[in-house]
Amino acid sequence: MLTLRIAFRNILRQKRRSLLTGLSMTGGYMLFVFAYSLLEGSYGNIIDIFTLDNTGHIQVHKEDYLDKPKIYKSVQDRATVESTLSDHPKVKSFTPRVFSPALAYGTDKTAPSRVIGVDTETEPTVSRLREKVSEGNYFSTAPDADGYYEAMIGHGLATSLKIGVADEIVLISQGADGSIANDIFVVAAIIGNRTSFDRMAVYLPLATAQEFLAMGGDVHEYAMLIDHRDNSRRVADELAGFLPDLTVSPWEEVQATFYRTMQSDRQGNNFMMGLIVFIVFIGVLNTVLMSVLERTREFGVLRAIGARPASLIRLITLETSILATISVLLGMVLIAPMVYWLSQVGFLVPEPIDMGGIEFQHMKGEFSLQVFLTPMMFMLVTAILISIPPGIRAARILPKEAMGAH
Amino acid sequence: MTNVIETKNLLRKFGSDETEIIALNKVSVEIEKGEFTAIIGPSGSGKTTLLHLIGGLDEPDDGSVFLSGANIAEMSGNELSDFRRDHIGFIFQAYNLIPVLSAQENIEYIMLLQGVPAAERKSRVGDMLNLVGLEGLGDRRPAHLSGGQQQRVAVARAMASQPDIILADEPTANLDSKTGIALLDVMRELNEKQNMTFVFSTHDQKIMDRATRLIHLEDGAIEKDERK
Numbered sequence: 322m323l324t325l326r327i328a329f330r331n332i333l334r335q336k337r338r339s340l341l342t343g344l345s346m347t348g349g350y351m352l353f354v355f356a357y358s359l360l361e362g363s364y365g366n367i368i369d370i371f372t373l374d375n376t377g378h379i380q381v382h383k384e385d386y387l388d389k390p391k392i393y394k395s396v397q398d399r400a401t402v403e404s405t406l407s408d409h410p411k412v413k414s415f416t417p418r419v420f421s422p423a424l425a426y427g428t429d430k431t432a433p434s435r436v437i438g439v440d441t442e443t444e445p446t447v448s449r450l451r452e453k454v455s456e457g458n459y460f461s462t463a464p465d466a467d468g469y470y471e472a473m474i475g476h477g478l479a480t481s482l483k484i485g486v487a488d489e490i491v492l493i494s495q496g497a498d499g500s501i502a503n504d505i506f507v508v509a510a511i512i513g514n515r516t517s518f519d520r521m522a523v524y525l526p527l528a529t530a531q532e533f534l535a536m537g538g539d540v541h542e543y544a545m546l547i548d549h550r551d552n553s554r555r556v557a558d559e560l561a562g563f564l565p566d567l568t569v570s571p572w573e574e575v576q577a578t579f580y581r582t583m584q585s586d587r588q589g590n591n592f593m594m595g596l597i598v599f600i601v602f603i604g605v606l607n608t609v610l611m612s613v614l615e616r617t618r619e620f621g622v623l624r625a626i627g628a629r630p631a632s633l634i635r636l637i638t639l640e641t642s643i644l645a646t647i648s649v650l651l652g653m654v655l656i657a658p659m660v661y662w663l664s665q666v667g668f669l670v671p672e673p674i675d676m677g678g679i680e681f682q683h684m685k686g687e688f689s690l691q692v693f694l695t696p697m698m699f700m701l702v703t704a705i706l707i708s709i710p711p712g713i714r715a716a717r718i719l720p721k722e723a724m725g726a727h
Numbered sequence: 728m729t730n731v732i733e734t735k736n737l738l739r740k741f742g743s744d745e746t747e748i749i750a751l752n753k754v755s756v757e758i759e760k761g762e763f764t765a766i767i768g769p770s771g772s773g774k775t776t777l778l779h780l781i782g783g784l785d786e787p788d789d790g791s792v793f794l795s796g797a798n799i800a801e802m803s804g805n806e807l808s809d810f811r812r813d814h815i816g817f818i819f820q821a822y823n824l825i826p827v828l829s830a831q832e833n834i835e836y837i838m839l840l841q842g843v844p845a846a847e848r849k850s851r852v853g854d855m856l857n858l859v860g861l862e863g864l865g866d867r868r869p870a871h872l873s874g875g876q877q878q879r880v881a882v883a884r885a886m887a888s889q890p891d892i893i894l895a896d897e898p899t900a901n902l903d904s905k906t907g908i909a910l911l912d913v914m915r916e917l918n919e920k921q922n923m924t925f926v927f928s929t930h931d932q933k934i935m936d937r938a939t940r941l942i943h944l945e946d947g948a949i950e951k952d953e954r955k
């Protein structure tokens with residue numbers, strides 16, 4: 322306790338200097354937290370956009386369907402999957418899907434397209450398909466008066482084929498049994514806009530798609546939402562334990578390219594943040610060194626009366642980390658309302674950014690423990706590291722320097 | 728009688744070949760427990776150097792120092808630190824105290840280094856302040872104490888660790904003669920009552936008069952060694 326008191330009073334000894342040093346650390350911390358919040362917020366935003374738009378947080382496939390999709394790699398024991406997903410407390414919703422490439426034929430044009438069969442009831446609980454209907458109405462499972470089943474097509478496909486709501490579309494594909502699949506569907510709705518990832522997609526009700534592709538009751542994919550995107554890996558691991566014959570992939574694997582880009586982007590930003598902290602701490606190092614040199618005689622006395630070198634290093638480290646802790650806590654109090662505002666309101670981006678058919682206009686920050694604690698840990702560890710060289714300087718002071726008036 | 732301090736042929740040189748100064752030239756002294764020894768001699772005669780070597784603050788070029796029978800040259804850095812902490816009390820000419828600590832905290836600090844339990848620290852601090860006649864001033868920081876009072880705190884601190892010897896390099900040099908003599912009287916009293924061994928250097932005739940043994944240094948050698 323006495324050591325703590327010495328450290329404290331040494332900080333108060335040069336009030337002005339400690340104040341300036343402290344404020345530079347406070348400023349550095351605030352900048353760090355603000356940037357970190359904005360960065361994590363943007364990542365979170367983007368992740369939310371594609372996970373909630375389409376991929377979900379976790380997907381279940383047969384084998385390596387994700388990398389090499391083949392129509393025969395399908396999930397057959399759906400009852401096991403569905404009961405596993407229903408039973409897991411963190412899984413909020415899930416939906417089955419089937420996929421197949423197809424040739425689409427409009428009035429007099431053809432275009433390559435992708436058939437996506439979705440459960441019309443559960444799909445909206447996982448993705449934003451229903452909100453992405455830009456013309457017409459969300460489809461139903463029932464055939465129309467002429468016996469044609471309903472399809473919803475991407476904006477791009479509608480443009481290419483020059484067809485609209487209530488028009489007919491012919492799809493040609495290959496069934497799971499190798500047979501040629503072709504059928505006529507009626508367009509119930511246009512989905513998204515020309516930048517949507519599914520602009521060339523044809524959505525069919527699940528049973529319709531299964532029949533069209535001769536897949537029986539099988540599906541290619543289960544997509545699900547869980548309580549929070551950050552838990553995806555853990556929940557995926559748990560689910561994989563229950564589903565040994567299937568491949569369970571968190572969004573980090575489903576969107577591997579994005580994830581890798583994000584991670585390297587993060588590293589780049591961490592480097593930038595590190596640089597800011599480094600610059601702040603060069604100033605801190607200078608001050609600590611100065612305060613050590615001023616106290617040469619004092620440290621000499623301490624060494625003479627029997628303080629070990631290590632205890633002097635500890636004292637200097639303690640002084641710096643106390644100042645850093647106070648500065649960081651002050652910074653936390655000052656920046657917390659800002660970060661909260663950033664997370665709730667955020668910046669209005671001048672030009673709305675369109676991501677896969679979903680526009681977002683706000684740059685929002687993240688308000689989480691991590692946003693405050695990571696920079697805090699970083700600052701404190703740096704404070705300790707930076708005070709070691711001056712500490713060693715203090716420990717090296719020869720006790721006889723303190724003696725007499727030489 | 729046991730020798731608390733024993734030096735054998737201490738040699739200490741400063742500078743290089745041409746400008747070489749022999750600060751101590753084969754100095755051998757034996758100091759017994761309870762002695763009140765003054766080291767005297769003209770400026771540059773080697774008093775400070777001798778005290779530094781005895782206290783393990785400096786290393787001799789040749790010869791050795793035994794404290795309570797232990798050869799301090801054989802100790803590692805931390806062992807020597809610990810040995811100083813537990814067996815030697817130091818009083819310097821000035822700037823002895825940690826300015827951010829109060830008088831009693833200064834005294835307490837060395838016991839903290841020794842790992843003395845809090846309750847005992849507190850009671851010993853009180854005793855020490857009484858011994859040096861500073862009762863009631865324990866809460867003051869050094870800046871709010873006179874030079875003489877500061878030196879008394881230094882004496883109290885040196886005593887607090889219950890060392891075998893107390894080394895003091897011109898402890899009265901920064902004090903006026905009346906205050907200096909008063910400090911010496913405090914030291915002498917502790918020497919008599921507690922049988923504490925003191926070795927101090929001084930230029931002051933009135934101070935040396937109070938010593939029970941005078942070691943005269945001249946050009947780094949013992950010229951005269953008289954016991955009263």
Ligand SMILES: Nc1ncnc2c1ncn2[C@@H]1O[C@H](COP(=O)(O)OP(=O)(O)OP(=O)(O)O)[C@@H](O)[C@H]1O
Pocket residue numbers: 741742748749750768769770771772773774775776777
């Ligand atoms: N660090 C050093 N470097 C070079 N020479 C030194 C050093 N310390 C002491 N000396 C020399 O050693 C000799 C003895 O010095 P010392 O300080 O022991 O004398 P002293 O008796 O304490 O003198 P004073 O009464 O002035 O304090 C002197 O000639 C001094 O110049």
Ligand SMILES: [Mg+2]
Pocket residue numbers: 725774775776896
């Ligand atoms: Mg001297």
